[in-house]
Amino acid sequence: xxxVTQTPRYLIKTRGQQVTLSCSPISGHRSVSWYQQTPGxxxxxxxxxxxxxxxxxxxxxxxFSGRQFSNSRSEMNxxxxxxxxxxxxxxxxxxxxxxxxxxxxxxGTQLSVL
Amino acid sequence: xxxxxxxxxFLSIQEGENLTxxxxxxxxxxxxxxxxxxxxxxxxxxxxxVTGGEVKKLKRLTFQFGDARKDSSLHITAAQPGDTGxxxxxxxxxxxxxxxxxxxxxxxAVNP
Numbered sequence: 001x002x003x004v005t006q007t008p009r010y011l012i013k014t015r016g017q018q019v020t021l022s023c024s025p026i027s028g029h030r031s032v033s034w035y036q037q038t039p040g041x042x043x044x045x046x047x048x049x050x051x052x053x054x055x056x057x058x059x060x061x062x063x064f065s066g067r068q069f070s071n072s073r074s075e076m077n078x079x080x081x082x083x084x085x086x087x088x089x090x091x092x093x094x095x096x097x098x099x100x101x102x103x104x105x106x107x108g109t110q111l112s113v114l
Numbered sequence: 115x116x117x118x119x120x121x122x123x124f125l126s127i128q129e130g131e132n133l134t135x136x137x138x139x140x141x142x143x144x145x146x147x148x149x150x151x152x153x154x155x156x157x158x159x160x161x162x163x164v165t166g167g168e169v170k171k172l173k174r175l176t177f178q179f180g181d182a183r184k185d186s187s188l189h190i191t192a193a194q195p196g197d198t199g200x201x202x203x204x205x206x207x208x209x210x211x212x213x214x215x216x217x218x219x220x221x222x223a224v225n226p
Contacts, residue, residue, distance in 0.1 A: 004156070042218040043157075043202065056213065090156050100145045100164075100206045101214070105156025 002027065006091050006106035014114050018079040021109045025072050025093030031055070032074040033103065034066060037088040046089075049074055078111075086113045117141075118205055120217035128225055130192050135201055135220040138185045143205035146179055146186045147214070151200040193224045 005024040013019050025032050033056075034046040045058040049068035066076040072093075078085055088110050092103040119138045127133055137146070145164045149157035161170050163179035163186060170177045174197075176189040190197055200221050204214040 043204075043216040045214070045216075048212070092156070096212075100147075100162065101212050102147075102159055102162065103149075103157075103214075105158070107155050 004091060004093050004104055004106035006089075006109050008109060009107065010110050010112075012112045012114065013081050015081055015083060017081050018077065019081060019111060020075055020077045021089055021091075021111075023074045023076075023091030023093075023106060025074070025091075026104055029093035029095060029104070030072055031094045031096075031101075032068055032072065033092045033094065034074070034076050035090045035092065036060075037090055037108070038086075043090070046076065081113045083113050086111060118203055118215050118217035120201075120203060120220050122220060123218070124221045124223075126223040126225065127193055129194060131224075132189070132191050133193060133222070134187055134189045135222070136185065136187050137203035137205075137217055139205060139215075140184065141205070141215075142183050142208050143215075144183070144208045145206045146183075147204045147206075148177055148186070148188055149202040149204065151202060151219070152198075157200075157202055190222075193222075195224050195226050198222060198224050 007022045031050045033048040036044045048056040052068045063079045068074045088108045090108045092105045094101045094103050121136050147162045148160045151157040161177045166181045166183045168179045174191045178187050200219045202219045203217045207213045
């Protein structure tokens, strides 16, 4: 089974620009979550999508948005980039079971904002 | 706000040594997960512990969930360079096992 695929792996943008990141979940997984990871803050939850609907949302400003398509692929968008948005953005698809959610992460998109 | 504190933050040891890392909270979790993340990659799930007092073994790794389900430990026996990475714990909120609270991680370096 193919894993979670994120594109692109690396991005360099300048302040004020916008960016779109893509995530293809594991086949059969309908839930996709997005996280921002920085050395100082660790993994911070952005949002979760299930069946094209946002099911949960973290505490990020409205500049961060996402969507999910009917094939479960997901995109997240960051508008008006700030220097502090530089981070590793991780996507995870998940499988619910008796032990709770099990997250399967992609390799991430490393975003640098200059 | 629920927090998960991981200690130590950094650990550098020689191959063959044993080590224990900790994940502590004042809150009760319905389950707790441990992940390992290697540089340039996403975290990979190692184990989920659910029952208070539960012990799970994965080769040289031993995971324990505290009796009160507020804390957990990971013990590695005879560490190898391949164990190097960032170890993250994530607790599922009691009553909402879809919401995970993450620790900042323990960065482990095992030197040959």
